[in-house]
Amino acid sequence: MIEMKDVSKTYPNGVSALNEVNLSIEQGEFVYVVGPSGAGKSTLVGMMYREEKATGGSISINGVYLNKMKERKIPHLRRDIGVVYQDFKLLPRLTVYENIAFALEVIEETPKNIRRRVMEVLDLVNLKHKARHIPDELSGGEQQRVSIARAIVNHPKTVIADEPTGNLDPETSWEIMRIFEEINARGTTVIMATHSKDIVNTMKKRVIAVENGRIVRDEHRGEYGYEA
C-alpha cells in the first residue's frame, strides 16, 4: 500500500510542484496519473521511488516511510519498486540479457537463478530471441519491453512508469500496455503517468488527475478528461 499525507514539493529554485497531496493506493491497483504538461505528474510518481524527496508531508510504501529514509537505504527500496521511463534508460554497451541480469547481480543472486529468471522475464515480454543483442539493434518498442523486463526481474510489488509509451507509435504502445496489464493481473501494483487519452479511456482503470500540483479528480474506471 502506498500512502501520501499532505505531501508537498517545492524545488530548490522555488517552484512549487505539489501542494498537500493526499492519496492512498492499495496493493494490486492499476492507477493512471494524468494532467496537463507541468501539472506535477512526474514529481508525484518520482516521489514514490524517492527520485524526488518531499519537502512536506509523509509518504509510505508498504509501511516504509520514504522521507525519513537515509540515502544509503534507497537502493534497498528500489529492489521492491520497478521503474520504467519514457526513454528506456538501458545501458547501451550491455546486451539485452546483461541489462536485465545486472539488477540481479547487484543483489548477488546465484548465476543459475539469474539465468532462469532473466529468461523467464524475457519470455514474458516476448524477446528471448533478442537476448544477445544490444539496445541500439532493437526498435523503440522492443527497448521498452527490455526495460519492463528489467523493472520486474526482482518481483517488485510495485511498478512505476513515467510516460512509458511517450516515444512509441500507437500500435507499439498497445503492445506495451498489454504487458503492463499482464504484470498487474499477477498482483503487482502499476502506477503510470501518461498523456495517452486513447489508452486511459480504453483501459477503464483508476484515474488520478493532477493540475497545478493538486489532485483535482480521483475516479475508478475513470476517463482521461483532457483533449489529447
Ligand SMILES: Nc1ncnc2c1ncn2[C@@H]1O[C@H](COP(=O)(O)OP(=O)(O)OP(=O)(O)O)[C@@H](O)[C@H]1O
Ligand atoms: N528539477 C526541477 N527543478 C525545478 N523545477 C522543476 C523540476 N522538475 C520539475 N519542475 C517544475 O515542477 C512543475 C511540475 O513538473 P513535473 O515534471 O512534475 O510535471 P508533469 O506533469 O510531469 O509534466 P509533463 O507532462 O510535461 O512531463 C513544473 O512547473 C516544472 O517546471
